Amino acid sequence: MRFSTSFRSAPFLAACVLAKANLPAIPEDTSTPVQQRLAIYGPNSVSIGWNTYAQQEEPCVEYGTSSASLEQRACASSASTTYPTSRTYENVVVLSNLTSGTIYYYKIVSTNSSTDHFLSPRSPGDETPFSINAVIDLGVYGEDGFTIEGDTSKRDTIPHIQPALNHTTIGRLANTVDDYEFIIHPGDFAYADDWFLSLDNLLDGENAYQAILENFYDQLAPISGRKPYMASPGNHEAACGEIPYLTGLCPDGQKNFTDFMHRFGKTMPSAFDSASSNYSAQVLANQARELAEPPFWYSFEYGMAHIVMINTETDFEDAPSGQGGSAGLNGGPFGGKNQQLQFLEADLASVDRNITPWVLVAGHRPWYTSGSSCTPCQEAFEEIFYKYGVDIAVFGHVHNAQRFAPVYQDEADPNGMSDPKAPMYIVSGAAGNIEGLSSFGWSKPEHLEFGNDEDYTYSTIRFLDREHLQVDFIGSVSGDVLDSSTLYKTHGERFVRQ
Numbered sequence: 146m147r148f149s150t151s152f153r154s155a156p157f158l159a160a161c162v163l164a165k166a167n168l169p170a171i172p173e174d175t176s177t178p179v180q181q182r183l184a185i186y187g188p189n190s191v192s193i194g195w196n197t198y199a200q201q202e203e204p205c206v207e208y209g210t211s212s213a214s215l216e217q218r219a220c221a222s223s224a225s226t227t228y229p230t231s232r233t234y235e236n237v238v239v240l241s242n243l244t245s246g247t248i249y250y251y252k253i254v255s256t257n258s259s260t261d262h263f264l265s266p267r268s269p270g271d272e273t274p275f276s277i278n279a280v281i282d283l284g285v286y287g288e289d290g291f292t293i294e295g296d297t298s299k300r301d302t303i304p305h306i307q308p309a310l311n312h313t314t315i316g317r318l319a320n321t322v323d324d325y326e327f328i329i330h331p332g333d334f335a336y337a338d339d340w341f342l343s344l345d346n347l348l349d350g351e352n353a354y355q356a357i358l359e360n361f362y363d364q365l366a367p368i369s370g371r372k373p374y375m376a377s378p379g380n381h382e383a384a385c386g387e388i389p390y391l392t393g394l395c396p397d398g399q400k401n402f403t404d405f406m407h408r409f410g411k412t413m414p415s416a417f418d419s420a421s422s423n424y425s426a427q428v429l430a431n432q433a434r435e436l437a438e439p440p441f442w443y444s445f446e447y448g449m450a451h452i453v454m455i456n457t458e459t460d461f462e463d464a465p466s467g468q469g470g471s472a473g474l475n476g477g478p479f480g481g482k483n484q485q486l487q488f489l490e491a492d493l494a495s496v497d498r499n500i501t502p503w504v505l506v507a508g509h510r511p512w513y514t515s516g517s518s519c520t521p522c523q524e525a526f527e528e529i530f531y532k533y534g535v536d537i538a539v540f541g542h543v544h545n546a547q548r549f550a551p552v553y554q555d556e557a558d559p560n561g562m563s564d565p566k567a568p569m570y571i572v573s574g575a576a577g578n579i580e581g582l583s584s585f586g587w588s589k590p591e592h593l594e595f596g597n598d599e600d601y602t603y604s605t606i607r608f609l610d611r612e613h614l615q616v617d618f619i620g621s622v623s624g625d626v627l628d629s630s631t632l633y634k635t636h637g638e639r640f641v642r643q
């Protein structure tokens with residue numbers, strides 16, 4: 146029996162006929178694009194993903210460098226796709242051969258669409274300073290009331306200002322739109338699997354899960370349709386509910402990261418060709434591209450940065466959301482045995498610091514954190530991060546803001562923020578969501594340099610030059626910079642091995 150069916154047929158609940166999921170209205174014109182999302186797809190290419198309420202035979206995008214003449218056109222090689230329980234279809238078009246660092250205007254071809262624009266990716270090696278945001282554990286806002294119902298003591302108060310969503314992380318991302326070039330979001334997007342926390346949903350779980358996904362990605366579209374939005378998985382993408390050992394009861398389409406895979410699988414990149422003159426770096430980058438498994442693990446380059454998105458949920462020993470993992474979510478595997486770790490080694494080994502001095506890795510579950518640390522993640526990844534001199538590691542999962550001194554194997558790097566060998570670690574998991582913030586309680590973790598568990602926050606990472614990287618934690622409501630730190634690295638080694 147299906148989980149949601151059992152709720153629907155429960156006789157004592159059958160009286161509550163009015164309670165049902167808050168599904169968005171379907172536009173009359175079913176070619177209307179919704180849930181737009183951009184991604185950096187290659188050194189000169191950007192993918193445009195969007196959903197529609199009917200299958201499109203040939204999804205296309207018109208684009209150009211002037212809003213007055215969108216003279217180029219790119220189309221998908223196949224019709225849009227869907228999965229069981231979804232009301233929408235995913236469309237993907239890749240725009241290639243773009244001039245880097247240039248404003249492009251684009252219009253998804255539809256009888257009901259408008260023109261938007263984006264900045265094309267900066268070429269690997271371009272030393273123009275730029276900033277990105279790390280937004281993690283976001284969740285739906287607004288009419289679902291998810292961030293304002295229940296215990297409000299630790300939750301944001303959000304006025305009903307759809308669709309502007311002022312006064313939220315999404316509102317802040319809109320108001321600061323000129324301050325960052327793209328966003329990384331390693332995991333926990335809509336919190337669709339928390340549908341049962343809203344009483345209205347109890348009779349209608351299957352639809353409620355989809356309603357939350359639709360509402361969330363609609364709310365995000367003004368941001369993700371303007372700025373590349375780079376995704377990797379969190380535990381809340383896994384299944385219809387975080388109910389240990391019962392995820393097999395989820396309907397098809399609502400387990401094993403299905404929505405996440407459909408939504409981002411064809412929009413995220415794999416790994417770029419190496420721009421290095423070193424032959425073995427080129428070979429390693431090719432291996433990384435073969436081993437990448439977007440949207441679960443992959444890499445890309447942008448100006449001074451090489452960025453790797455990893456999957457802390459499945460595909461390594463004792464992975465928490467994997468088969469038999471501690472979370473009981475039984476997802477994956479998405480690659481062969483050890484494929485993710487082989488990818489990470491090949492990818493990091495290929496990085497030529499003369500071209501991209503900064504290496505950032507982002508994943509969902511942290512190991513340096515307040516609350517429970519992901520020990521299997523630490524065992525799988527920490528050694529590789531250190532060996533190849535990862536500069537900064539960005540995580541979420543724990544719903545607060547934390548910045549750690551550079552640290553390796555639980556020991557602080559003696560150099561601190563001045564040319565450490567160990568990575569600097571941050572947790573930036575306070576962007577929103579129905580579960581509220583996670584309090585530090587009485588156990589402040591070791592090596593914590595800054596912590597905030599009182600405000601909704603996200604972080605801005607500023608690539609200032611080859612040697613300086615600044616990390617700011619921003620209060621979503623106030624816009625205040627709550628903490629600012631600068632990491633200094635000489636980046637003297639062209640290929641780091643330590």
Ligand SMILES: *[C@@H]1O[C@H](CO)[C@@H](O)[C@H](O)[C@H]1NC(C)=O
Nearest residue numbers: 171172173174175177257258
């Ligand atoms: C056209 O698109 C807008 C949103 O972009 C939507 O609100 C409206 O319902 C659509 N119109 C029709 C006729 O579908």
Ligand SMILES: *[C@@H]1O[C@H](CO)[C@@H](O)[C@H](O)[C@H]1NC(C)=O
Nearest residue numbers: 189217240241242243244245
């Ligand atoms: C890429 O763009 C350049 C000029 O901007 C053009 O000459 C070239 O033919 C294009 N290549 C492809 C594959 O479209």
Ligand SMILES: *[C@@H]1O[C@H](CO)[C@@H](O)[C@H](O)[C@H]1NC(C)=O
Nearest residue numbers: 306309310311312316319320
């Ligand atoms: C959001 O609110 C702030 C102050 O409350 C205001 O200055 C700003 O214009 C608002 N932005 C939008 C998009 O409504």
Ligand SMILES: *[C@@H]1O[C@H](CO)[C@@H](O)[C@H](O)[C@H]1NC(C)=O
Nearest residue numbers: 423425426429494495639640
């Ligand atoms: C070429 O790259 C490899 C790693 O990919 C590195 O070990 C080697 O030292 C590099 N050679 C030179 C001359 O930099």
Ligand SMILES: *[C@@H]1O[C@H](CO)[C@@H](O)[C@H](O)[C@H]1NC(C)=O
Nearest residue numbers: 401468475476477478479480
């Ligand atoms: C999850 O999906 C992946 C990729 O399609 C597949 O290889 C794996 O076997 C699936 N796992 C389960 C438990 O169905």
